[in-house]
Amino acid sequence: MLHLNGVVYRIGTRTILDGASAHIPAGRRVGLVGRNGAGKSTLLRLITAELAPDDGELQCQRRTRIAALAQEAPGGETRVIEHVLAADQERSTLLDELERDVTPARAAEIHSRLGEMGAQAAPARAARILAGLGFDSSAQEKPLSAFSGGWRMRAALAAVLFAEPDLLLLDEPTNYLDLEGVLWLEGHLRRYPYTLLLVSHERDLLNRAVDHILHLQDGRLTLYRGGYDAFERRRREQQVHDQKLRQRQEAQRKHMQAFVDRFRYKASKARQAQSRLRALAKLEPIAAAVEEPHLAFQFPKPKPLRPPLLQTEDAAVGYRPGEPVLTDLNLRFDPDDRIALIGPNGNGKTTLARLLAGRLQPSAGSLRRSPNMSVGFFAQHLLEELGPDETALSHLAPLMRGRRESDIRAHLGRFGLVGERAQVTAAALSGGERARLALAMITTHNPQLLILDEPTNHLDIDAREALIHALSDFDGAVLLISHDRHLVELAAERLWLVAEGTVRPFDGDLEDYRRNLDGSPATPDAVATTQSVAETPSAAERKRSRRDAAQRRAALAPLRQQVQASERKLQALQAELAEIESRLADPLLYQQSATQAATLNRRRSEVGSAIASAEAAWLEAAEALENAQREQPA
16 A cells, blocks of 8 residues: 655755655554654655655555645635535536536446445435534534634544545544544544554554554654554563663674784784674674653642632533523532543533633632632643743743742753753744643642643643653642543543533543443534433542542552662663673683682572562552552542
């Protein structure tokens, strides 16, 4: 289907692709992964011939139909359903031809081809795709101009999915979707009948919707079988294998060099020394594994407060007098709560977040806050409001007035903005760095409650994992709105459903919610009628739930310390074993001290056994930590 042979592409002096090669067979669903800035979007533009490679070639089978998700939102007065139907260009062309004066024979040919294509079922198929992405029947009849940019991007996604090209290229298709849309898209892509190349930072999507992972690193491509978790596991195994090979090669190199250094000028050994010199020159080095920089977040520790942090009673909230978006709000937030909001976009999740953050006031009922509570509210508009010519330091200086520059830098360092990155302008920061800067800005006052509205849109997979760990370690409360299922499952302990103009606790987890959505379009009306909403839990149940959640979080700290200690012990033992094997590889050792050689052999056996035990302990500790992180409250 798709062949990349030695592809090179440069932007100025920077090489993006450096001899990249890969073969993607027809019918494969492939996830393209790599760090932000690695060149994933550039590769897609090369495949669509929007860009031309500096060297190498990209080849597809003849007559391959390639389609990519548009980067700009469509507009105009075209109805949404018409926009999607027009994506099948052959169908549109044939129908247009029928409108003209054609011969009976040609008309028969056109009708025959339309029948082969299933053209009669096309409107129904387009409507199903649009419904899955959140457009109900009335919305499908509206013009594109009636929608926001995010909804128009959904229409663009619906169009490219409807077209069903032989090679479908999707670049971050979930950025404009809610959780319901992501769940629907996951199922749709899993059943996609042709070849798919998907760029995404959604771990669950990459685990469930694709069957191969194409990894882009240092300008090179490597194809792995399976989903993202399988890719990570195999990559770690390969790194360990390469490290062992490199250590053995280094030992061989040292031994050969020692022989050359000793006998180069000795007549009887000169020829052998020269032979080893030539062998050394031809010994192709195994590249040391390049560890990608590890990213870690750390939210500042808040001052403890007595519960509740805030509580609403029969509250209502909206933007216009007499037109509430949400009513009958009877909610309570305590210091150790971890809650995620679910429900389709447009039902009021962001409105509730603004109410709890103090950006909106209740239009009815009451909202009581702890007098000393501070809220950190992350919203997408924060990234848009960053001064493009201001540095990370200058953004934080007014928020940390009176603090030393070293304190400001230390706070930025909590979010991975260290060294010179603290003095880079916002315009020059990556999207992920700007998101981390916004997180740093909302936490300068050590908030007791974090409200995070789609915090992962610009974060890559590693940064999302760092965010999950930071939220796990955070001592305050969290309210989360996110379409990233992996984040919601690991960071939230309870779900609140926003539907039918109010908010209620959801009785179940995301799998239960997915089952409720199966077979129903992800529209506000459909979701609202298929939900199973539990009654508000009693005070005793809430107290027990909070106590259990606090105990689980407290248990994570020693587990994480145990994992780190096991890793350090394992690394030390592996380093000792490498040193022993290097010494045993030297033939001079056996000539100089047979006793020392025997001692080293015994120690090698002991260290080998210790490594096996240390690996078992590390795996056990890592599994215990992972299970604790994944555990959901009863």
